[in-house]
Amino acid sequence: MKNKGFRSLLRALLCLGLGLLLGAAVMVAAAWLTLGEIRWETVWQEGLLPLCTGGWREGPLALLGRAAPDALLALGISLAWQGGMLQLGGAGLYALGAAAAMLCGSLLGWPWYACLAVSALIGTLWGAVPGLLKAKLRLREAMGTALTAWVAIYALQAFSSLIAWEQPAKTDLLIPAPLIAVALALLVWLGVRFTVSGLDLRLLGESENTARYAGVDPGKTAFWTLCLSGLLGGAAGGLDYLLGGVNQLPDLSLALTGPGLHGLAAAALAGGRPLEAALAAVAVKYLSLGAGTVNGAVFSPEMGEAILALILYCCAAIALGRGKGGRRA
């Protein structure tokens, strides 16, 4: 088993399987407490089976389209991961991107590509905040990004009385969305693998001291990486809004669960590799969509989030023993 890629795939499958097993145990416990007894048929027919098959309900194109925002978010997190940094602010970037797309699309009537561009710009500007704190004050990006995510979501909540949330105009983006995600994933992969800046980033991820001795400016590299990560996160929020996936102003639950957690889970399953993270996001979205089809009377709609959190925990506990980002994650 000397093939690194095969070992990584095995690790990801192990984490996925273990997370699902633990999730199944949680579902059994929830069913037992709700119904007063363990009804295996109910757990299987109304819980586990819809969870595992519900994601396919709308067909593969719809799945890929709906997974595109999660793929963008996972891509941004993986990009930072390549530099040994933890981007924990995905939720805040997503929320700001969605709000920006709503304002531009519904209130200003701009076309979808302009809304997406504005979302990406807002994400870049917000991603620059923890980047600046890291570059100038050497504040760790994990805490900086996590706190700025909370600030962003609280700021949106503060303006909730002024913003009337409107649904996007009908734009069929289910086919362009995965193409956008694939194009950006390829761009990121090419940039990280074949450019000098990408080499600097990977060197920084291996060892900050080595990168410094090699002439890499860690602060500048970290700043631009977090900006780009913010761009992808903001674009994820904008794209999800334009796809009709954001029905209301993002609330505080986004800071702990939701797309931020999905992106982290996908990036962790992929071990921080950009292309694999985009693929893993499809699996994460599949589970998330499946969780929406379980029997709501027995299993809470939050069951999907709990299972994804367990998958992320398994990745952190099992798979991140070594490797890029693992020592800082």
Next chain:
Amino acid sequence: MTFTASLSLFFAALLLGALASVIAGRGGRPLYALEGVMLCGGLTGVLLSHEPAWISLLAAGGAGMGAALLWGLPFLRRRNGQVLAGIAFNGFAAAGSMIAAQIIGGVSYTRKGYWLEIYGENVTVFLPVALGALLAVWLLVHHSRFGFRLRLCGQSAAPERMGVHVRWTGVLCLAFSGLLGGVGGLSALLSLGGGWRMAWGAGGLGYAAMALAFAGKYGPFRSLGLTLLLSLLYGGAAWLGAPESALTALPILAALMLLAIAGRKRPTDERMEVL
């Protein structure tokens, strides 16, 4: 609930969370799952809020302890993956609390049993608990053998060579920090308004408390000073009539600024760079 009551609950929650982070940070394993630990402890305590206060407090502490151990046990011998596991645990706690709320059929609580009358004034029971915890943490971390072993685990590259049982120290570290985090979580949930949803966790107070502890270089009294400063800012903003949403965001914003000013990494902070 009066303004001073709300402020004292807020201060106690932040201080207890910061002290939990102090113990964990001194042991070299920052409690990244503090938000989830506070939520688990808070939810358990709130469900027993109709019982006498000491039962509710003990239950909250116990639940927090269990949550911290659940998060931290795989990481007793290594530190890789702690941050992501903490984020995962926070998400699981938020989702799990919603699942639990659905199973129970809703969460109702009362704040009635949490007040003491001191010289004719109603004071929240969390205030003396937090101040007592401050003294206890200071004595434990700086004036006890366990504290010495704890600081060795946090600052030495190979504490086992000095005779420290790293795993057992780690377990106790997690237990103590979880205990304080759980009680702090109960105070946090009681300080929040009636429209609060469990999926919102402790409103980011766990992260704010972590940031304060780190900005105070994991010193109990430095954390107290920063917590007082933040509470005064919060109280001042509320007194000036700031809207509710701005008030709830203020701890996070202020913690970020304090962290940026006081918590930046200096060249001498080699072993304290765990955050």
